[in-house]
Amino acid sequence: MEQSIVRNKFKELFNEEGALFFSPGRVNLIGEHTDYNGGCVLPGAIDKGMLAEIKPNGTNQVKAFSIDLNDYAEFGLNEEDAPSQSWARYIFGVCREMIKRGADVKGFNTVFSGDVPLGAGLSSSAALESTYAFGLNELFNLGFDKKELVLIGQKTEHNYCGVNCGIMDQFASIFGKEGHLIRLDCSTMEYEYVPFNPEGYKVVLMDSVTKHELVDSPYNKRRQSCENAAAAIAKNHPEVKLLGDATLEMLAEVKDQISAEDFMRATYAIEENSRLVSTCDALKAGDYATVGKNIYATHKGMSELYEVSTVELDYLNEIAKECGVTGSRIMGGGFGGCTINLVPEDKYDHFIETAIARFTEKFGVSPKVYPVKISDGSRRLA
Ligand code: ADP
Ligand code: MG
16 A cells, blocks of 8 residues: 555645554455354455544544545534545544544544455455544544444444444454454454464455345345244254354254245354354364365355355356365355455466456456455554
């Protein structure tokens, strides 16, 4: 990320210098649709993110410039001052959520720019709000701890951006650590760093450039199926509240009491939870072959049992297999977006070339390629 672009613009607009903050986007290695089933996710911060220069301006007005959208916004800090531009609402929302928690946030000047692709599933929005949550906390000495900053980012999305997200994205952005993934229980915010040092491998995302949206109704239907299965199991096993507590044997006992569809969804959810556990063990042992197998198994489950894949994503997955990629799967809720791929270095160029050529031939559009490195979370740069 070019600091000078942000620095120069800030100087040009405000004729002064501020402090520089950075927060990353994230990937999730495994653990998809596990959060609402009481399981864990395994995200990591990446080396792409949002860079913001910020300086308190002694007023109650925020003056903000987005370099990437070439757009300026100016707004106050009261509820009725909400800006109309959606990008500015992330910054406004962070201020409001802090003020609601009793913080004395004042006006500031700011310029920002990022290199997380928007809407590709790498969480550019969390990078944006985390940068301001982290930066304002420091500049105004607000004393929020990191978990509070995560919640401030999440509530910003809920209350000011109309996105009903969990906490994974903000948590990964703020807590990210180079060489580590974060095994995170989204319902309790308990977490553990798991080593991730895939020497001899590269991590790359292949963007199917099909629309990434968690289409509400299929998403809600998946949740409902999981709840139905969990409720049926709970009749025999009262200790089971969510599928995260259940086993495939328990599910087999209620096969005749639930629909075939609910059974399939629940099978995926239970298997995905155990794949996450097995993947963490494999990572601790440095066993990337097992990690890769689990990643492929997740794709298969998401495609055939949970049915949230697309033809484009399945095609990318097939190509990965043929090119000797160690692990490949849909990342995110499904219905579009990227695959995440763990690729042996000596197979990398061949995989990328083949995927671009064959995908373009079949769908008439080139997939986008985002190589990533697992990196540190929110920080001050200068
Ligand atoms: P993602 O999956 O990348 O988080 P979202 O739809 O949640 O996608 O967030 C994208 C929104 O975040 C954009 O519409 C914009 O308002 C804001 N945003 C993200 N990156 C930038 C950027 N570099 N500059 C300005 N706004 C950004
Ligand atoms: Mg987002």
